[in-house]
Amino acid sequence: MPEPLVPGAQPAPAPQPSPDEPSALLSPTSLQGAALVGCGSALPVASLSNGELIGLVDTSDEWIRSRTGIGARRVAGPGETVTSLAAEAAGAALAYAGWLPADVDLILLATSSPDDLFGTAPRVQAALGANRAVAFDLTAACSGFLFALITAAQYLRSGSFRRALVIGADQLSRWVDWEDRRTCVLFGDGAGAVALQACEAAADGVLAFRMHSDGSRNACLTLAQGEQQRPLVGQYSAQVGGFSPIRMNGQEVYKFAVREVPAVLAALLAHTGIAAADLDWLLLHQANQRILDAVADRFAMPPERVLSNLASYGNTSAATIPLMLDEAVRDGRIQPGHLIASSGFGAGLSWGGALLRWQGRPGLRMNATA
Numbered sequence: 001m002p003e004p005l006v007p008g009a010q011p012a013p014a015p016q017p018s019p020d021e022p023s024a025l026l027s028p029t030s031l032q033g034a035a036l037v038g039c040g041s042a043l044p045v046a047s048l049s050n051g052e053l054i055g056l057v058d059t060s061d062e063w064i065r066s067r068t069g070i071g072a073r074r075v076a077g078p079g080e081t082v083t084s085l086a087a088e089a090a091g092a093a094l095a096y097a098g099w100l101p102a103d104v105d106l107i108l109l110a111t112s113s114p115d116d117l118f119g120t121a122p123r124v125q126a127a128l129g130a131n132r133a134v135a136f137d138l139t140a141a142c143s144g145f146l147f148a149l150i151t152a153a154q155y156l157r158s159g160s161f162r163r164a165l166v167i168g169a170d171q172l173s174r175w176v177d178w179e180d181r182r183t184c185v186l187f188g189d190g191a192g193a194v195a196l197q198a199c200e201a202a203a204d205g206v207l208a209f210r211m212h213s214d215g216s217r218n219a220c221l222t223l224a225q226g227e228q229q230r231p232l233v234g235q236y237s238a239q240v241g242g243f244s245p246i247r248m249n250g251q252e253v254y255k256f257a258v259r260e261v262p263a264v265l266a267a268l269l270a271h272t273g274i275a276a277a278d279l280d281w282l283l284l285h286q287a288n289q290r291i292l293d294a295v296a297d298r299f300a301m302p303p304e305r306v307l308s309n310l311a312s313y314g315n316t317s318a319a320t321i322p323l324m325l326d327e328a329v330r331d332g333r334i335q336p337g338h339l340i341a342s343s344g345f346g347a348g349l350s351w352g353g354a355l356l357r358w359q360g361r362p363g364l365r366m367n368a369t370a
């Protein structure tokens with residue numbers, strides 16, 4: 001029994017969970033898996049080509065394409081925000097899964113560029129009309145979507161929730177230094193989402209996962225709070241809120257990715273006994289084509305089984321994995337039952353991997369909106 005806050009007062013009886021409330025624990029069932037049953041994505045309208053960047057910084061289409069594989073990136077314009085992109089992507093995932101907004105128990109928004117530092121997920125919840133859902137943000141940079149997917153899967157496996165929308169959305173165009181050619185050419189804006197549903201253990205879509213963090217290498221890639229002070233009164237001052245633009249040690253991040261991503265995927269394959277040859281797709285965070293190629297080489301994955309849309313969208317941070325998934329599901333490359341090795345990596349430093357099985361119903365594919 002907890003101590004009463006007011007001495008002598010009787011503590012209020014613990015509220016009884018109602019089966020209609022999202023946080024109600026379901027009675028133990030065989031629903032100990034999480035199936036990926038829907039996906040969606042959204043992109044800003046404006047597409048900025050490498051050639052158009054030449055007007056901004058000293059670069060060239062040849063340099064950007066040969067070092068990164070990037071040809072263009074989307075940049076959010078007036079009225080396009082993390083909220084609007086995330087809501088559009090999540091709405092499409094909801095429609096794909098055949099759910100109503102009121103069916104959703106949990107909305108997890110992975111983002112490093114929120115519209116509101118207090119949380120952007122509740123704005124997405126309101127835009128969707130998913131009134132029963134609890135909604136909160138999760139920040140792990142470019143690993144954010146994978147971390148959020150794994151987190152949501154734990155709620156479903158434990159029986160706490162039945163249906164979750166997991167969204168990766170970022171608008172890093174707000175935070176790049178448009179005068180720094182080493183970073184501004186890399187990033188773009190976008191959103192992607194997956195609908196995750198509790199299912200029997202045998203149908204689990206998150207077969208295995210690993211998550212890692214190494215804060216000792218945080219300085220390799222930052223979007224950090226600035227250090228400006230504002231005098232208050234007497235000897236007191238307060239820090240002024242505001243973030244410095246993205247700073248990156250590109251070579252260190254590259255070395256980190258080509259070392260850690262193969263290691264985490266190899267650990268997952270060893271753990272599950274699945275051979276690389278049995279994977280249908282390699283779905284990595286889209287940061288650099290050379291990183292995708294290096295990881296694919298390590299597992300002898302042929303290029304046609306390595307998903308990449310870097311040429312069109314660049315690095316959209318938390319959005320890249322669900323954006324790519326949605327594209328490949330809707331164009332029919334990813335089919336129900338396909339086995340996908342996925343890895344997210346980036347600032348933190350953070351990285352992780354998951355072996356996923358896509359279970360969305362193909363019949364909905366053609367009807368779903370983009």
Ligand code: COA
Nearest residue numbers: 059060063067142181182185250251253254287288345346
């Ligand atoms: N256009 C033209 N030249 C550029 C340029 C650009 N956009 N950006 C950098 N350069 C120049 C540099 O100034 C440098 O010139 P210098 O030798 O005269 O100083 C030269 O190109 C080489 O720079 P370097 O940083 O060594 O290039 P690189 O081969 O390491 O490629 C990255 C740079 C960023 C493409 C590469 O390091 C990378 O992809 N790193 C991983 C980044 C990443 O994935 N980040 C996100 C993780 S989530």
